Amino acid sequence: MPASTEPHVSVTLAEIARIAGVGRAAVSNWRRRHDSFPQPVGGTDTSPQFALSQVEEWLRAQGKLKEDAGGRERLWPQFEAFGDRDMMGRAIAAVGARVPAPGGAPGPVPPPVDGGLTEAQENAVEQAVRAAGEDGGAETFDFLLNRWLGTHVRQIATTPEPLAALMAELAELAGGPDAPASPGTERDPAEPWTVLDPACGVGGLLLAAARHRQARAADGTPAPSAGLRLRGRDSDPVLVCLAAARLALAAGATAVPDAARGRDGSAGDRKARSAGPHRAAGPGDSPISASISRADSLREGAPAGTGADVVLCNPPFNERDWGHAELATDPRWVYGHPPRTEPELAWVQHALSCLRPGGTAVLLLPPAVASRRAGRRIRAALLRAGALHAVIALPPGAAPPHGVALHLWVLRAPVEGGAAGTELLFVDAAQHRTEQAGGTGGAGKAALDWPAVSETVLSAVRSRSSQRRPGTRGAAPATGAGERPPGTRTVPVIDLLDEQVDLTPARHVPVSAAVAGAGLGRRWSRMTALLDELRAAAGDLARLDFADGAPGGQGSTTVGELARAGALTLHPGQAPPDGTVREGGPDAPKGSAPYLTVQDLLLGGAPLGRVAAGDVAAGGGDGTLTVTETTDVVVVGSSRAFDAWVDADGPTVLGPQFHALRPDPALLDRWFLAGCLRAPANARQAGSHASTASRVDVRRLQIPRLPLDEQRRYGEVFRRLADFERLLGESRGLGTELLRGLSDCLSAGGLATRP
DSSP states (O other), X not given: OOGGGSOOOEEOHHHHHHHHTSOHHHHHHHHHHOTTSOOOOEEOSSSEEEEHHHHXXXXXXXXXXXXXXXXXXXXXXXXXXXXXXXXXXXXXXHHHHHSOOTTSOOOOSOOOOSSOOOHHHHHHHHHHHHHHHXXXXXXXXXXXXXXXXXXXXXXXOOOOXXXXXXXXXXXXXXXXXXXXXXXXXXXXXXXXXXXXXXXXXXXHHHHHHHHHHHHHHHXXXXXXXXXXXXXXXXXXXXXXXXHHHHHHHHSOOEEEEEOSSSTTOTTOOTTOOSSOOOOOBOGGGOBEEEEEEEOOHHHHOSOTTOOEEEEEEOOOSSOSOSOTTTTTTOTTOTTOOOOTTOHHHHHHHHHHHTEEEEXXXXXXXXXXXXXXXXXXHHHHHHHHHTOEEEEEEOOTTSSSSTTSXXXXXXXXXXXXXXXXXXXXXXXXXXXXXXXXXXXXXSOSSOOBOHHHHHHHHHHHHHHHHHHHTTSOTTOOOOOOTTTSOTTEEEEEHHHHOSSSOOOOGXXXXXXXXXXXXXXXXXXXXXXXXXXXXXXXXXHHHHTOOOOSSOGGGOOEXXXXXXXXXXXXXXXXXXXXXXXXXXXXXXXXXXXXXXXXXXXXXXXXXXXXXXXXXXHHHHHHHHTSSEEOOTTOEEEEOBGGGOOEEEOTTOOOEEXXXXXXEEEOTTXXXXXXXXXXXXXXXXXXXXXXXXXXXXEEOGGGOEEEOOOHHHHHHHHHHHHXXXXXXXXXXXXXXXXXXXXHHHHHHHHTTOOOOOO
C-alpha cells in the first residue's frame, strides 16, 4: 500500500506505557536514559507525541516489546489516527463484523461499506481481526468500542449498565409474563418475546434485555416464550452497525443490520460476505435474534408489524427539530399533539404506539417532562387512559447528564374495553444516595448505591403488581402506609388531575422516616466523639498565653529570601498533560492521587479529578506534574481562596495557582511555616492587583525569624490549631447532616410515642 494512504499514527507517553505493559514512569526513564529513544513528532512539551512505528521499532530493538503484550493497546492508535468520528466507528463496526463470534462461527454482520472502507481502514481492521484470534473477538471489539465511546463521550449518549439492567428487569416485572394478566392481553407463547428500542444507539438497552433473559435461563427459570427478538432503530448509520455487531458478539444474537442506504438494505453492503447469518443460542438454548435498522423513529413511525412486548428507550433530550409541524396529523398522537418544546412526550406516545395491547414501555426522561406546563394536557390524557403505570425518580448521577435526577416512566398500552387505572405509583429512589466522599482522597461526589436503588424500585413495582394480581387492571386496592416500601406511594389519579398535573415523585412521596433516619445512630455516635475531641482541643488552646511584641525580636524574612538561601524549594502548580486527569468516583484508578484546583476549594468539596499512580510517578519525575510530598506546605496563590497547609495526606497533584513549598527540615519546621504563611494579614501585605483580578505573590509572604527549636514549639501549637479547625469543619458538616435527617424524620411523622 502506498505510504501516502496511511494516516499519521502517533502515541503519547501513557499509550507507550500501555503498549509495553509498564508504568508511565518507566517510559519517562527510558526517554531520559536512552539517546536512541524516538524524538517527538508532535504534541507539546508537557504532552509530546511519538510516531507509533518508531516506538514499536525501538521497543523491539531494546527487547522491551513482547509480541503478546499490549496487543489491544497497539490497535487503538491505528483507529484513533483516522480522526473523524464516523471513520473510526465504521472501522470498529467492520471489526465486529469480521471477528469470530461466540462458538467460532463467522460474524453475521456485513461491514459498514456505505462508500467502502479506505485502504488505511482495511489495514487497521485486518490487524484487529488478527489480534482477535488471540485475545477473543468479543473482547477485542468491546475494547475498541469502549475506547471510541470514551473519546466521543460528549457526542454519544449511552445508558450505564446498572441502569440498563434495572430498566430491563423493571419492564419484565411490570408487564412481562409474570405480571398479572388482563383480558385482551393474552399472547401466543410460541411467539418470540419482542423488545424494541427506537433510539438504540450502540444497543446498550437491548443488550441488557438479552442478558436478563440469559440470566433467567441460567437460573433455571422457564423461558416465557419461544425466544427473544430484539429490534433496534437509530438514525445514525454508524451506531446501527456498531449495535448489530455488539449484540451478535456479546449476546450471541443473530443480528442483521440495515444501515447502508435504505431501510431495506438495497444498494448497500456491497462487500458483505457470502456467509449467511448464524444462530447462536443463549443459555438454556433460548434463541436470540436481533434486527437493527437505520431510521428516524419519530418521523418514520412505528416499524411495520411491531407489536412489541417491551419498549426500552433512552431518547435524545431537548431536541427541537423532531418533526413537530410535519407530524401534526400523525395517528400516534392519541393523547394530544406534543408541543414543539415537548419532544420527550412525542417519544412517550411513539413508544405506546409500538406496543401490543398490554405491552410495557420503560423510558428514561428528564425530570422537567413531569412538570412542564406545556405538557400538562398530554400527561392528563395518559393518566385518564391508564397508560402511565409509574414514575420513578432516580438519584443524580444515574446517567448523563449526571447533575440531574432523571426519571423513569413505566407505561402500559391500554387494552380495548379494559378498565383504566385508578392509581399512579410514585417511587422516589433519589433518596438513596451514599454520603459524599470526604477527605483529600475522596472522589468528591456522591456515589450511587445501585443495589439499594434497584431494590427500592423493584420492590415497589413488585408490591404493586402483587396487589393487582387478584383483580382486573383497574381494581388495585389502596396500599396501606405500613405495607408500602420506603420512598414509594400510590396516588389516586383523580388527585393528580389538577391545573398543573405535576407528576414529579418528590412532590407526592414524603421522605420516608426509614430512609431519612438511616445512619442517624452512627452520626450521633460520631458527633459525640467529635464534641469530646473538640472540648479537649479547645481546653488546650484556651490555656495559651501571649506576650506583646514580635517573638525573639529578630524580625522576619520572606519566602523568596528563604528560597534563595536554600532553606526551601518552590514548586509552582501547573496544568497537567492532556488525558492525565480522570474523573473520580468508584471507577477511579486504584492508588490514584487527587488533582487539586482552585475551583475545588471555592466549591468547598474534595478534588473531582484523579491521576493514576503511574502517571503521578512519571509526571513527578519528568516535571510535567507538580506532585506534593507529605512534608510539603501547599499555598494557594489566588486571593479568592488563599490558604496554606501541610499536605500530610499527600501526594496531591497541584493545578495552576498552587505552590508546593518543600522546606529543609534542618532549617525550617513545616507546621511553623504553614501556620505563619496562612495568616490573613500576611495575605493582605503580599497581595498584588491587576485591572480585573488579584492574586497573592507567594514569594512576598513573610515568616518570623526564629531558631529551629522555637519554630518547633510554635509549630506544635499550629498543628493543634489545624486539628481544631479540622474538627470544627467535620462537626459542622455532620451537624448539617443531622439537622436535615432529623427534619425529614419529623416531617415524615417518624417520632415514636413514648409511654
